[in-house]
Amino acid sequence: MIDQFGEPHSRQLLPTPALVCDADLLSGNIERMATIAASANVGLRPHVKSHKSAYVARRQLDAGAAGLAFAKLSEAEAVVARLRAEGYAAPISALLTSPLVGSAVHERAVALSRECDLMLVVDHEDAVDELSTVFEDERESLAVLCDVDVGLARTGVVSPAAAVRVTERISTSKRLHFAGVQGYAGHLQHVHGREQRRRATLESAQRLQNVIELLEHEGHRVSLRTGGGTGTSEIDIEIGLLNELQPGSYVFMDREYRDALGSDPEGRFRQSLTIATTVVSSNQENFVTVDAGLKAMATDAGPPLIVGHEATARYEFFGDEHGLVTTGSRDSFVRGTRLDLVPPHCDPTVDRYDVMWLVRDDAVVGVVDVVARGCSQ
Numbered sequence: 001m002i003d004q005f006g007e008p009h010s011r012q013l014l015p016t017p018a019l020v021c022d023a024d025l026l027s028g029n030i031e032r033m034a035t036i037a038a039s040a041n042v043g044l045r046p047h048v049k050s051h052k053s054a055y056v057a058r059r060q061l062d063a064g065a066a067g068l069a070f071a072k073l074s075e076a077e078a079v080v081a082r083l084r085a086e087g088y089a090a091p092i093s094a095l096l097t098s099p100l101v102g103s104a105v106h107e108r109a110v111a112l113s114r115e116c117d118l119m120l121v122v123d124h125e126d127a128v129d130e131l132s133t134v135f136e137d138e139r140e141s142l143a144v145l146c147d148v149d150v151g152l153a154r155t156g157v158v159s160p161a162a163a164v165r166v167t168e169r170i171s172t173s174k175r176l177h178f179a180g181v182q183g184y185a186g187h188l189q190h191v192h193g194r195e196q197r198r199r200a201t202l203e204s205a206q207r208l209q210n211v212i213e214l215l216e217h218e219g220h221r222v223s224l225r226t227g228g229g230t231g232t233s234e235i236d237i238e239i240g241l242l243n244e245l246q247p248g249s250y251v252f253m254d255r256e257y258r259d260a261l262g263s264d265p266e267g268r269f270r271q272s273l274t275i276a277t278t279v280v281s282s283n284q285e286n287f288v289t290v291d292a293g294l295k296a297m298a299t300d301a302g303p304p305l306i307v308g309h310e311a312t313a314r315y316e317f318f319g320d321e322h323g324l325v326t327t328g329s330r331d332s333f334v335r336g337t338r339l340d341l342v343p344p345h346c347d348p349t350v351d352r353y354d355v356m357w358l359v360r361d362d363a364v365v366g367v368v369d370v371v372a373r374g375c376s377q
């Protein structure tokens with residue numbers, strides 16, 4: 001983290017739109033998930049895709065995380081390099097949760113494996129062959145997980161028999177070793193209603209269980225069982241199949257999660273992330289215009305909420321650079337008023353900003369580099 005100011009600085013002076021994070025709420029969220037995982041004796045591997053920052057990753061590791069999860073190779077490269085540059089000397093267990101394809105990418109994975117304890121996922125025998133070839137001359141063997149489709153259908157083997165084929169291929173490779181399975185139920189994280197989410201998660205866990213049973217029957221030891229996200233974190237603990245959780249959004253939360261989780265246990269993480277905006281025009285009868293539009297946040301989950309005015313004001317997208325805020329009366333928000341928005345979807349919103357400002361009440365207490373911003377390769 002870079003401290004730009006000698007003295008705390010008012011957040012009202014930040015140029016908008018700005019990505020702002022409440023430092024205490026962030027700390028509370030990090031601690032809460034660490035405590036939940038530790039009390040259940042389950043490993044925690046926070047997903048870096050949500051914050052893309054070495055600062056938050058370091059905080060998560062210091063709070064006891066077993067390692068970090070990354071969506072993409074370049075995300076891992078950027079965050080591991082920054083952690084090392086900032087003097088983090090302890091081993092870093094880094095799991096890439098998406099399968100890799102192609103020799104150039106695999107060569108980069110070899111380079112990264114010399115900087116951290118890398119683990120990769122595969123969902124096809126050909127991927128195992130590609131990996132075996134590039135890791136052939138390495139001294140250390142590489143931990144590889146079989147990625148299992150538990151209903152999301154995005155990646156992963158689709159049957160227990162396919163998992164056995166992939167695992168056997170891993171086990172016959174000289175420089176690879178089979179470390180376990182990944183089963184990420186991304187399609188269930190935002191299911192509304194705890195009972196519905198729990199029932200659906202039980203079904204998806206059964207798919208993973210079937211894979212594990214066949215693998216063990218065939219003599220493969222399934223040490224690591226990783227998966228889960230913020231929305232199913234405590235349900236996954238109750239079910240007890242996963243021995244490692246990889247949630248990401250809990251550090252920030254967002255409107256989509258707020259709508260889905262409400263007052264469920266998983267919804268008790270606090271909304272730490274906001275987008276600060278300014279009313280730039282207030283000449284119309286029933287609305288004002290703010291300076292945050294399509295470029296200021298991800299729009300896949302609908303419009304943001306307006307902090308402190310959730311029930312009375314509404315945001316509508318108003319082009320690339322602007323948003324429309326209905327006010328009831330134009331006197332409510334005069335030109336220059338600062339409004340904070342709850343982002344609809346945190347991960348892709350964070351990816352739009354170079355920095356995230358840390359605040360405590362009105363004071364800006366730091367600025368965090370979103371070091372893996374744009375690292376989607």
Ligand SMILES: Cc1ncc(COP(=O)(O)O)c(C=O)c1O
Pocket residue numbers: 047049050069071097184186189227228229230231246247248249250
């Ligand atoms: C493989 C994987 N694991 C974990 C997560 C974290 O999920 P969440 O941000 O809902 O906690 C994601 C998010 O997309 C993911 O893709």
